[in-house]
């Protein structure tokens with residue numbers, strides 16, 4: 001079933017089975033639901049088991065009142081992984097999803113075989129930035145600041161009203177439950193994984209779009225620099241969501257890294 005109660009709330013998720021093969025677990029960003037991975041997953045399913053979910057307050061998952069703590073998002077994902085019995089996955093987290101992956105790997109070092117940290121960082125924004133964003137949204141709704149958000153999400157080539165995908169993903173942002181958006185903004189404001197992430201002892205790939213306005217390449221590079229042995233890749237012609245703008249390249253990077261983590265014979 002696509003709905004499961006974990007950690008006290010109903011979580012919407014989707015599983016693509018792969019008969020005992022390695023599994024990829026995807027966590028998405030603020031103001032999005034798991035459909036942002038559609039074009040990536042269609043290239044990886046069949047080779048890997050896939051788990052996607054809508055984090056608390058997003059998509060069809062329950063929206064509890066704001067504010068949220070990053071640990072609550074982490075407990076939700078841990079609960080889902082335990083419920084599904086997923087062993088040794090590769091965790092792939094975008095933006096706040098990447099912070100959830102970092103925090104999960106720090107609190108449960110044996111939970112994953114490796115991490116793909118996409119357009120994310122050990123610390124995203126400042127207390128002031130998130131407080132301002134929360135105040136603006138409390139006053140005028142997400143629509144009041146959707147334009148600058150979408151400018152950070154997408155390249156100018158993608159960000160055209162004539163592009164149906166741009167219109168659709170704008171709707172996804174605008175339709176995010178307010179408590180989910182505000183709650184997760186508070187979680188981002190209060191989370192700093194600088195020390196925790198430096199202790200991660202797993203294979204890690206950091207990826208960023210070359211035109212990411214939310215977590216720019218230099219910030220993501222600084223996160224990669226904290227993690228011994230990590231890899232760093234820049235995706236050309238992409239903003240904050242390379243899974244949407246460049247799904248072929250994104251799926252290729254994940255597949256190459258998954259092969260290096262699970263071994264060449266695995267995942268076939």
Ligand SMILES: O=C(O)CC1=CCC(=O)O1
Nearest residue numbers: 029030095096149152214
């Ligand atoms: O809204 C943005 O600026 C992008 C973003 C920051 C954290 C996240 O998950 O998305």
